[in-house]
Amino acid sequence: MKSKFWLLSATVLLTLAGSHPSAAHNIATLSTSFTIVSHVASAGDNGISLTVGLAEDNGDPSQCGTSTNLSATHDERVNFCYTVTNNSSTTLNFHTLSDDVSGVLFTNMPQTIAPGASFQYNRIVFATTSESPTATWVAVDQLPGYSHSSGTFNFIDITASGTALSMPFLASSVAVAMPFSSTLFGVTSDQLCVNNQGYVQLNPDLSFGSDPCSFGISSNELFPTELRDPARPVYFPFWDGALYTAGKDYYATAGTAPNRQFVVEWAGKDLKTNKLVVPGYTFELVLNEADGSIDFNYLNVVSGTSHDNGAKATVGLQGGDFFSSYSFDSASLNNSQNIHWTPVTPVVFSAYTQVALDVGAPTLSLAPTSLSASAAAGTSTTRTLNIGDAGNRDLHWNIGEAPTASQSFVSAIPGVPAFGQTPRLDIVNTYEFVSFDALNAGTLNSISSQTSVFNAGTFANNDFDVEYVVDNPNNDLYLIDTVSGVPQLVGHTGIDGTVCAVVGIRWDATTGVTYLITNDYNSGSTTLYTIDLTTAEVQLLGTTSGVFIADIAIDRSGVMYGVDTVADMTVTIDKTNGQVLFVGPTGVDVAAEGMDIDASTGVIYFAGFDNNTALAGIYTIDSTSGAATLLSPLGSIGGGMGLDAMAIAVSTSPCAIPSDVPWLLEDPISGTTTPGGSELVTVTFDATNLAAGTYTANLCVNTDVFRRRQVTVPVTFNVTAPITDRVFADGFEGSP
DSSP, X not given: OOOEEXXXXXXXXXXXXXXXXXXXXXXXXXXXXXXXXXXXXOOOSXXXXXXXXXXXXOSOTTOOOXXXXXXXXXXXXXXXXXXXXXXSSSOEEEEEEEETTTEEEEEEEEEEEOTTOEEEEEEEEEOOSOBOOEEEEEEESSOSEEEEEOOOOOOOOOTTTSEEEOOOSTTOEXXXXXXXXXXXXXXXXXXXEEETTTEEEEOOSOOSOSOOSOOOOSSOOOSSOSOOOXXXXXXXEEEOTXXXXXXEEXXXXXXXXXXXEEEEEEEEEOBSSSTTOSSOEEEEEEEETTTOOEEEEEEEOOSSSTTXXXXXXXXEEEETTEEEEEEESOOOOOTTEEEEEEEEOOOEEEEEEEOEEEEEOOXXXXXXXXXXXXXXXXXXXXXXXXXXXXXXXXXXXEEEEEEOGGGSHHHHSSSOEEEEEEEETTSTTEEEEEEEETXXXXXXXXXXXXXXEEEEEEEEXXXXXXXXXXXETTOEEEEEXXXXXXXXXXXXXXXXXXXXXXXXXXXXXTTOOEEEEEEETTTTEEEEEEEOTTTOOEEEEEEEXXXXXXXXXXXXXXXXXXXXXXXXXXXXXOTTTOOEEEEEEOSSOEEEEEEEEOTTTOOEEEEEEETXXXXXXXXXXXXXXXXXXXXEEOOOSTTOOOOEEEEEOOXXXXXXXXXXXXXXXXXXXXXXXXXXXXXXXXXXXXXXXOOSEEEEEEEXXXXXXXXXXXXXXXXXXXXXXXXXOOSOTTSOOOOO
16 A cells, blocks of 8 residues: 655754744735746756745736845735746655745645746735845655555564553553664654554653653544644554553563664453453554664454454554554554555755845825914915925825814714624525614614625725625625615625635724635634725635634724634734634623724624524623623514624724815825925915804825825814904004
């Protein structure tokens, strides 16, 4: 039977390759793509060559720039194009890429590159800091491991001469010391943990204290097994979780140095389902000092049970995520059989090269930071606003106005205006797109009926005319009119709806980036992406296992929150890699469905269905403790319950709501300021049609600093009574 090879840990392979050590991430990876490049002429066994080209991302994920020194603006998307060429006469099948800034990018990626061929890998990143990463590419023909063959059966019976081990329990494991060291998957040690259930761990890190070996796993597994500690590789001559306590386990040393053999024998083992079965299963592990090879010998594997011939056993070798498998739950073993294992040494080539990314940014400076003026009714006056760039890239800007908060959209609507979708249980496969007041969610206002299920929703750019929603199970992005309730398709996210469900989408007002989160119900993991709201294109950020995030919300400082419905915990989520940090228990056994934050107050709201009471409601969440408090029962339409795609229509900025401020004019209203330069904007305060009084507003300076940052310039205009004294300002015109 042919051996099977799988993933080797990055540490082992990179050690073989001598690559550069990794460092903390300073660039956020957005997306990757792969391209096979046309063959080039073979240059003999000269290994591999690597080139890295940089380019500003043009939307084509397979573009390949030629620059090794690139200037970019902060947060600009940059395409790193890696091209590796196989100059050897050996076909290379597995590849690892790392650099000394971002760390390991991938490990042992399966990809065949024939002699003379090239392979292209693209990585698109947000440029955040200047750096000169050195990239290292390691290519191998096969992964390090072990091959097996049918050797000569030579069973070394040590039941009379060996040391018996006490195995009182089903999964007992006992520490044993060898007189010489053995090496398995790059780990060398003279210490073992022998397990009753037919496997042995090489144990280099633990001293033989009171209990250095833990209990084993109760049932055998498919490779790679749960025993995946790369520092403790495992020999599996006959791992069967049903092996019981009858019979004995022995160890002994045979022969003399340098040709000694260390033997571990399982003799006459019964099964917990067939206790005291006769004859019991007898087999052994032999570690050979002379050449480092390994033997599995099988004296008896037939006892008249369904476990005969290894039908319920795992047979092979494992080190971390890498393994060499002989069989799993297959009747592939026979009495008087030998399996001989010998190390396989791969052909390893490596190449490295360095590039430089110069990242700059514009820096906005405003003088003054607020404007005030006075004029008599019927007249006008001007002030000057200086827009400067103290950075090292061009500053692009434009100006608008908005009324102050006392006149804004937020205060004009009572409560917290929110939108979402709730099912109608009285009509099969029909859902209602609704609006409601989050402070009093007992009344839902139906906007339209929908046949699509929208699991995620968000407002973006402080535009509350449309809500961006993602449907299930297609994972398509729509925008839905909040007045008519009519959805319009934007595009497909590319996320397979048969595997993952999109459960949250949220626009981040601090950066202008929109995030999307999915749950994979097969693997039990949550994955975070960014999404382009104009194209629906997503870029992977990272995955966390063991949690199911119901929805996401982002506060005014940019912190992302979620609710894990597995542990009923409030969590924060790292926006760079999707990793989850627990805040605290919600205190409610709730299936959270929708979630958002009131930007005017910072209060976290989520819509949830209480599994204990079978009632839906709107909760608030304490961002410090994670505790959830029921605020209001959720109303229903047509017997529906629960709410998804929740989004709160509250402005995140005092400059975000377009409004006509007729007494305030700017010239020019947009421009480009070069580094070190400045532009003067004339601001006209026009009281032509104003009555006496005080008027306030905000000038909104929108720039491309950190993704269109917006800065507020408060404006105050004092309008006095109209001037009637037309000759002398002192009011004394004299006698006629």
